[in-house]
Amino acid sequence: MVLEPLAGEARAVTRIVITGAGGMTFPLTLAADMLTLPALREATLVLHDPSLERAARTARAAQAVADAHGLPLRLVVTDDRREALRGATHILVTFQVGGLDAYRADIEVPRQYGVDCVAGDTLNPGGIMRFVRSTPAFEALAADVLDLCPDALVLNYTNPMAMNTLYLRRLGLGVVGLCHSIPGTAGVIAGLLGLDSPADLSYRAAGINHQAWFLDLRVGGEDVSPRLREVLRERFLPEYGGTTGWTEGSLTYAGGQERVRAELMETFGYFTSESSHHASEYVQYFRRSPESVKVYLPRRWDYLRGSLAVAGQEDELTRAAVQGLSEKLTCSGEFGMRIIAAHVGGEPEAVYVNVPNDGWIANLPREACVEVPARVDAGGVHPETIGRLPGVCAGLNLTGIALQLAVVDAVCERDAAALAGAFALDPLTGSLLDLPAIRSLSGALLQAQARWLPEWLRGRRGETGGLAGRG
Template identity: 75%
Template sequence: MRAESASSKVTRIVITGAGGMTFPLTLIADLLTMPELQGAEVVLHDLSLERAARTARAAQAVADAHARPLQLVVTTDRREALRGATHLLLTFQVGGLAAYRSDTEIPRRYGVDCVAGDTLGPGGIMRFVRSAPAFEDLARDVLELCPEALVLNYTNPMAMNCLYLQHLGLRVVGLCHSVPTSARVIEELLGLDAGKLRYVAAGINHQAWFLTVEAAGKDLRDDLRDVLRARFLPEYGGTTPWTEGDLAYQGGQERVRAELLETFGYFLSESSHHASEYVPFFRRSPESVKAHLPRRWDYLRGSLNVAGQEDALVSATVARLRARLECSGEFGMRVIAALVGGPAANVYVNVRNDGWIANLPGDACVEVSALVNEAGVHPTVVGRLPGGCAGLNLTGIALQTAAVEAVIRRDCAALIGAFALDPLTASLVELPAIRRLASELLAAQATWLPSWLRTQARL
């Protein structure tokens, strides 16, 4: 993926969805740590001027505390934001908490209990579909005003969104922190210091496989398997204890990933909570869920708990960053810095499978490592995944490509068919009920859906 010469234009970084509670601020704080981006113009675009201005005040406070220059523009006008943009970071959600609540609560009434519901399943499909009109509007303006801009997508469902944005003609790379955060979990499980692990991962977003795991030249795959057996698998004397704090999300309750490694031979890139949503093995009854994940982590519940506390959360983040400014580890600003002449970066990217993984379809979105430098973003050719790993990935890819194709074709019936391809939903719900589930979700979210879908679904 080619990059335009760093000297040819001023770096103008647009964050759309800049009114988010803390993530846009995290990205700007990362920028402040990078000398190559000190002269960049940062545009904060959001539908809410108040929320974007809150992010701007917070970012300026952090910059002032560390005497770093920061050029900010705040606007609700997308065309104004995009004019002259060189890089565009997507961090928005369509429908907010109200839409997300129905993403999770309606499927639960049918027995499909997802703790995040943002990648596959009924919730992932709905999140993609209601984002599609916003992507179409955005793409028209990008192609007119800044056609060479590189779009860095952080929004879920990552694979469906990236495939559709590319279909619309944009230069897009998807970014997610699941691979490096899972690498840190492996380090903790093996007792390694942070940054000591060397690894190669590949697959699809939230289901990438750690193909190599080593430190100081030693292959640690058997060590990792043995630790996971002893800690989490009952047949080896392991248990999955009730844990508190961050360990409830990943690291402390990893029976799901331990079972998947025991079966397919490789560790996965998402927490056991997330990983359990993408396969048919672990969430078919409350008893099974409790056995594998005894302390519930639930993103909807967490979102409801912090609703109305946005100002306090932003203030706490500002206080932390004023006390200590360091790069968060997110890939976004590292990618941009490398493209404009900074140090080359090795990152994980989500891109269309243009030969990167030989035994996954060419129209899939895959997650692989990439080298980023002034010449562009260069994904790594992985070759073939182990057969079982590719097979499990294919179950997610089937849903992703079917949903994207349905939206491209403007075909409501095909979209409803995509719901039946979700491995977890199909293991729990018969086809007539899947159709009712899909129709109920469409009716509940009619406000945010594209007009063609409302018409075909008779909403």
């Protein structure tokens, strides 16, 4: 895939739309990144959200950061999607349909059946539901983009990354998905190796979102994968004297508790791109009981718990973010604005993108969404051809891909029965529940989230409590 440069006069007027701009702090992070990039100084930033009040909060914060540094900022704030998109050259998708209420159901309903996830936003029953309830919003967005700005480059930040990106592409948009898990993991690896700076580590990774493999790790030209394996063994694997205890330190998300990723590297040969907490959700090995979870991840990290803890504190968190950015403004490292700057004529950028597999990874399906390195310049986004992944790595990726493709196909075909079947493809769920229980779980989620679901799914429940029928 190569996204072509914008044609003619439209290229000279960069109009960047953040849809979902009322989010707590992430849209502000993107706006601040824009301020750091000279190639975007003349761009217009459009903040769109169904809540004008929330979008305006982000706008006030972005303007305060710009003023603190004496930088120009052209802002448009609107709750009208078509107004926002008219003339757009780049669109950043950052919304979550249903907010915290829907997310609580994603996590709490599966827990009632013994499926305990700490994020539940990529695979798992919660990831499926997050995607399905987002599809009406994606369809409305795509219709307006194709009508008003069909050449716009769409940058998707929303999870579940692979399903969302595939669906937006099937709706006809020029889209790439963006995630910070690969560079974030590179920083973790640098820390585990005791490097002075993450910049000392060069790497190449590929796979699927949240389960990409670090295929090459080098410091000064030296392959440091064997060194990383030894560190993981000594720190985290019991058969080598390692342990993961409660007294290990303060890093609970990534780096401090890494037995899951240590076990995966010991078995599959390569380090993966999400924290052990996340990584444990995508496979069937680590979360089979509360006791098993405590063995591998003794200090719990829980995204729902964190979200509930900060609910209602949007203003306070925004003020804190503004203060920090006003004191020191640097690019966050998120790829979004850097891609846009390179696309409009700034310095080329090396990034990682999630894209349909147009031959980039030879032994994964062409219809899958894969995460690969890419170069961005004024000519577009150019993913890198990886070749074949190691067979066992591709094999583990395929378990996630099977679920992702089944869910996207079911939505495209409006097939509620096929969607019910897709729940049974989740590796963790299938390791914990029999098929009747999985059908019951899918039905309970459908009922709990009925108000956010597309029309073709509302009220579609079979006698067993699962989904049934074709839309």
